[in-house]
Amino acid sequence: MVDRTDDPNDLDPGPGGVSRRGFLGSVLPAAVGVAVAKDALSVPAQAAPVPQVPAAEPSKLTLVVNGRTHKVLVEPRDTLLTVLREKLGLTGTKPGCERGECGACSVLIDGVPRYSCLTLALEAEGRQVTTVEGLMNGEELGPVQKAFVEEDAFQCGYCTPGQVIAAEGLLRANPEPTLDEIRLGMSGNLCRCGAYSHIFNAVGKAARLRKER
Amino acid sequence: MTDLLYWLQGPAPETAPPKVEMPPWGETKVVGKPLPRVDAYERVSGSAVYPLDFALPDMLHAAILRCPHAHAVVKSVDTSAAEKMPGVRAVITGKTPGADIPWFRGRGKWYSKLFDERARYEGDEVAAVAAETRAQAYDALKAIKVEYEELAFVLDPREAVKPDAPPIHDGTNRYGDPADYARGDVAAGFAAADAVVEGTFSTACEIHAPMEVHGSVVKWDGNRLTVWDTTQGVFEVQEAVAQSLKLPLANVRVIGHYMGGGFGSKLEAGKYTVIAALLAKATARPVKLFLTREEEFLASGNRPANTMTVKVGAKKDGTLTAIEFSSIGSGGAYPNGASTSFLATDLYTCPNVKARDENVAINAGRARAMRAPGFPQGAWALEQAMDALAVKLGMDPVALRLANVPKVSQRRGNQPYTSTGLAECLRDGAKAFGWSEARTRAKGDGPIRKGVGVASALWGYGGGPPATVVVKLYADGSVNVNTGAADIGTGTKTVMAQVVAEELGVPVEKIQIEHADTGTTQYSGPSGGSKTVPSDMPAARAAAIEVRNKLLAGAAEDLKLPVEELRLEGPDVVSAKDPSKKVAVTAVKALERHQVLVGVGTRGPNVEGKVISMFAAHFAEVEVNTKTGEVTVTRLLAAQDSARVMNRLTFECQVQGGLVMGLGLGRTEERVLDRQTGKMCNANWHDYKIPTALDVPAEQKVLSVDLVDTECNTAGAKGVGEPSTIPTAAAIANAVHDAVGVRVHDSPITPPRLVALLAGRGKKG
Numbered sequence: 001m002v003d004r005t006d007d008p009n010d011l012d013p014g015p016g017g018v019s020r021r022g023f024l025g026s027v028l029p030a031a032v033g034v035a036v037a038k039d040a041l042s043v044p045a046q047a048a049p050v051p052q053v054p055a056a057e058p059s060k061l062t063l064v065v066n067g068r069t070h071k072v073l074v075e076p077r078d079t080l081l082t083v084l085r086e087k088l089g090l091t092g093t094k095p096g097c098e099r100g101e102c103g104a105c106s107v108l109i110d111g112v113p114r115y116s117c118l119t120l121a122l123e124a125e126g127r128q129v130t131t132v133e134g135l136m137n138g139e140e141l142g143p144v145q146k147a148f149v150e151e152d153a154f155q156c157g158y159c160t161p162g163q164v165i166a167a168e169g170l171l172r173a174n175p176e177p178t179l180d181e182i183r184l185g186m187s188g189n190l191c192r193c194g195a196y197s198h199i200f201n202a203v204g205k206a207a208r209l210r211k212e213r
Numbered sequence: 214m215t216d217l218l219y220w221l222q223g224p225a226p227e228t229a230p231p232k233v234e235m236p237p238w239g240e241t242k243v244v245g246k247p248l249p250r251v252d253a254y255e256r257v258s259g260s261a262v263y264p265l266d267f268a269l270p271d272m273l274h275a276a277i278l279r280c281p282h283a284h285a286v287v288k289s290v291d292t293s294a295a296e297k298m299p300g301v302r303a304v305i306t307g308k309t310p311g312a313d314i315p316w317f318r319g320r321g322k323w324y325s326k327l328f329d330e331r332a333r334y335e336g337d338e339v340a341a342v343a344a345e346t347r348a349q350a351y352d353a354l355k356a357i358k359v360e361y362e363e364l365a366f367v368l369d370p371r372e373a374v375k376p377d378a379p380p381i382h383d384g385t386n387r388y389g390d391p392a393d394y395a396r397g398d399v400a401a402g403f404a405a406a407d408a409v410v411e412g413t414f415s416t417a418c419e420i421h422a423p424m425e426v427h428g429s430v431v432k433w434d435g436n437r438l439t440v441w442d443t444t445q446g447v448f449e450v451q452e453a454v455a456q457s458l459k460l461p462l463a464n465v466r467v468i469g470h471y472m473g474g475g476f477g478s479k480l481e482a483g484k485y486t487v488i489a490a491l492l493a494k495a496t497a498r499p500v501k502l503f504l505t506r507e508e509e510f511l512a513s514g515n516r517p518a519n520t521m522t523v524k525v526g527a528k529k530d531g532t533l534t535a536i537e538f539s540s541i542g543s544g545g546a547y548p549n550g551a552s553t554s555f556l557a558t559d560l561y562t563c564p565n566v567k568a569r570d571e572n573v574a575i576n577a578g579r580a581r582a583m584r585a586p587g588f589p590q591g592a593w594a595l596e597q598a599m600d601a602l603a604v605k606l607g608m609d610p611v612a613l614r615l616a617n618v619p620k621v622s623q624r625r626g627n628q629p630y631t632s633t634g635l636a637e638c639l640r641d642g643a644k645a646f647g648w649s650e651a652r653t654r655a656k657g658d659g660p661i662r663k664g665v666g667v668a669s670a671l672w673g674y675g676g677g678p679p680a681t682v683v684v685k686l687y688a689d690g691s692v693n694v695n696t697g698a699a700d701i702g703t704g705t706k707t708v709m710a711q712v713v714a715e716e717l718g719v720p721v722e723k724i725q726i727e728h729a730d731t732g733t734t735q736y737s738g739p740s741g742g743s744k745t746v747p748s749d750m751p752a753a754r755a756a757a758i759e760v761r762n763k764l765l766a767g768a769a770e771d772l773k774l775p776v777e778e779l780r781l782e783g784p785d786v787v788s789a790k791d792p793s794k795k796v797a798v799t800a801v802k803a804l805e806r807h808q809v810l811v812g813v814g815t816r817g818p819n820v821e822g823k824v825i826s827m828f829a830a831h832f833a834e835v836e837v838n839t840k841t842g843e844v845t846v847t848r849l850l851a852a853q854d855s856a857r858v859m860n861r862l863t864f865e866c867q868v869q870g871g872l873v874m875g876l877g878l879g880r881t882e883e884r885v886l887d888r889q890t891g892k893m894c895n896a897n898w899h900d901y902k903i904p905t906a907l908d909v910p911a912e913q914k915v916l917s918v919d920l921v922d923t924e925c926n927t928a929g930a931k932g933v934g935e936p937s938t939i940p941t942a943a944a945i946a947n948a949v950h951d952a953v954g955v956r957v958h959d960s961p962i963t964p965p966r967l968v969a970l971l972a973g974r975g976k977k978g
């Protein structure tokens with residue numbers, strides 16, 4: 001059995017990225033960080049008990065998604081997934097488990113695939129977020145998307161945006177992956193319909209399409 | 214809510230036979246071709262709106278409180294604190310007026326309620342909340358105070374039938390008497406056998422775990438309800454919701470355009486839809502209610518665990534003389550099917566067969582039909598026994614199976630099959646796999662041992678009525694196709710477009726598919742049981758032919774030629790005698806006048822006196838690490854008999870998926886219930902392992918034996934979803950035995966289990 005900690009989110013979080021291992025460590029500082037910043041204006045931090053903002057208290061956030069800047073009010077506990085879908089209407093990014101196990105919610109953060117369900121929206125501030133919608137050229141499909149169509153690399157299609165993002169991230173880091181590298185690169189994204197072999201074909205084809213571009 | 218939605222029990226309600234002639238297709242231009250899906254753009258671009266993506270203005274979000282105990286009486290529910298929480302707009306329980314709704318019907322009675330005062334498994338519904346945000350709804354759940362009186366529970370079906378087992382429903386824990394089947398004389402059959410093998414096998418409980426969780430968005434307009442549901446069958450949901458809320462069917466519209474996988478778990482309506490409707494009524498706002506992933510594991514269905522004992526006898530030449538099979542399984546806390554005996558009674562020719570299926574209640578989530586319900590379990594037992602028999606007889610396992618290929622369905626009155634490709638699947642599959650070479654190859658002398666295995670299957674349900682499809686030819690020559698069928702990822706829309714394109718000569722790009730909406734589309738049964746292609750495609754074909762007939766009749770009038778002389782050729786209607794005499798389709802006056810030509814196609818009855826079944830043989834190659842017990846599946850090959858392949862590309866994709874799901878049953882998937890608490894230990898994807906990209910073999914081949922079957926239906930296609938997953942796990946288990954000489958009786962074949970068996974064998978010496 002393959003241990004799921006092999007997923008790309010754990011291999012190299014990179015600058016600003018969040019690994020599954022790092023997530024628990026990051027939740028608390030992020031939430032407290034916001035609280036301190038707000039309270040620091042009036043109360044000396046060392047004199048007061050640890051200040052806390054109620055989880056539901058909204059904070060201002062600037063997000064750059066698919067090259068466009070959005071200013072939104074979010075709760076500190078809101079994940080990037082929630083904000084993308086519910087505030088920005090970008091429903092191509094899918095919730096599958098909301099606990100970092102399936103990869104349906106994958107987005108690129110500064111070009112690297114991340115689980116948006118394990119990323120607080122506040123953590124994405126100042127980063128370049130790319131969703132499946134951002135891989136389109138207007139209404140035209142991007143090369144990875146075209147390859148997925150031609151190779152029939154899906155059935156129900158629900159995990160597909162996440163698979164496409166994972167493939168895009170893999171190919172940006174490694175434009176000519178071997179089959180083993182493709183399998184490893186795609187292993188953080190579950191497909192219950194079991195279209196894996198077609199997904200591998202599609203990633204191989206996408207590598208060729210990207211070169212021809 | 215029928216018990217089993219994959220096939221009908223009793224006479225089928227039949228739509229009228231189609232009005233048009235439908236001779237079998239010869240060579241086809243569009244049907245069968247590997248066309249990409251007609252909705253591929255939506256699925257890869259993110260523009261497809263799945264029910265979980267759906268939002269309405271002013272919509273509330275709902276969540277369900279579930280019993281945390283395996284078995285308990287809900288003594289009291291105090292919602293007062295929750296009602297005062299920020300954003301909370303409604304809290305409902307079983308005591309809320311209108312919420313006293315019966316649920317889970319089986320064997321003529323109701324077994325539970327929407328919110329039952331007795332919770333019979335960890336996950337039974339207790340209360341529900343609607344709030345402005347999802348987070349607020351979950352916050353409010355935590356503030357509901359419930360007093361439970363915990364009861365003794367039972368998790369193992371074999372314990373549940375004992376007299377001192379805690380009763381789950383009134384009286385017996387059995388869902389009916391054991392179901393017995395017999396033909397011939399089993400004792401005489403075993404007495405006449407040269408070799409007999411016997412063993413007890415078990416399969417672990419599997420969870421469907423579709424990528425999109427179950428749920429609905431609902432909206433009332435007065436007393437009319439609209440439901441956006443993630444479902445395999447909009448009409449099934451419509452019926453259940455209308456019954457529960459005592460509404461006419463016309464007041465309930467269910468829409469299910471996209472859905473993120475079901476595998477049987479979305480064949481029926483869920484409580485969540487009705488709970489959402491009650492919350493929406495209480496608040497006069499639209500409500501969205503989807504399960505969490507954990508709830509999905511607990512409360513949205515499963516493939517039940519089964520324990521099966523099988524005994525098989527044969528002559529020296531491999532001719533089977535007797536099969537005895539018994540199975541016990543559980544539909545769960547509420548009734549659902551748990552039978553597994555079908556394959557043992559019908560896959561091979563055998564004159565003497567005895568089988569028994571027992572189905573009992575346990576304190577765990579209720580089963581739902583899961584991709585070929587009962588069949589992969591039955592194959593796990595039967596096909597391993599056949600493998601053991603081949604070893605005992607010193608026969609090649611493929612040859613043993615070939616010696617017993619059935620010509621008729623013995624389980625169904627010895628009626629002949631419309632086509633039977635089992636022999637072809639075994640022969641062609643063995644050849645393509647390199648079976649003989651692989652079997653005689655050295656197993657290796659280090660810690661890694663190689664082996665190969667085979668297993669076969671049939672799926673005995675070939676679709677049928679009712680199904681209605683409407684095809685409309687627009688004035689510009691483009692086409693609209695209207696069907697109630699769901700496209701659950703199997704390519705229904707694509708294949709239907711190909712059927713219509715074949716008959717009307719219109720490119721699939723000019724065909725619009727309108728589907729899965731009870732308000733606007735024609736009736737179709739829920740999409741499951743490999744029956745959507747064989748049920749709905751003949752209706753689509755009939756509708757398209759009716760349109761073509763109307764068009765030709767109109768052109769005959771315009772051209773003043775006999776209609777028999779005319780043919781549809783691309784954009785024109787042309788005389789077969791004089792190709793200079795023609796009229797453009799768009800210029801045919803009958804079309805111009807009406808701006809549309811409409812054809813209504815229905816699914817006629819199935820052929821009488823014959824049985825429609827699909828067949829398959831799967832081949833597996835494994836490497837076993839004898840030190841760790843790890844099994845690596847290095848190759849899989851599926852040889853399938855589905856008669857006509859409607860789309861080579863989607864067919865192959867679906868079979869690949871069947872192999873992966875079979876791999877999950879054989880290798881990784883297992884619901885673990887804690888014996889101390891009765892709670893599920895692995896209600897998430899980290900601990901419940903479905904195959905990942907790294908678990909599937911690098912080489913997975915799909916082979917269709919491409920039989921011509923002009924009798925199964927007027928599309929000549931038998932379906933493929935179920936038979937592509939039935940024998941995979943058994944083939945893997947047989948390959949493991951070939952590699953290391955150890956038979957793994959219990960699924961899944963985990964390293965601890967296999968290494969213990971290997972160690973045990975060492976001790977016995």
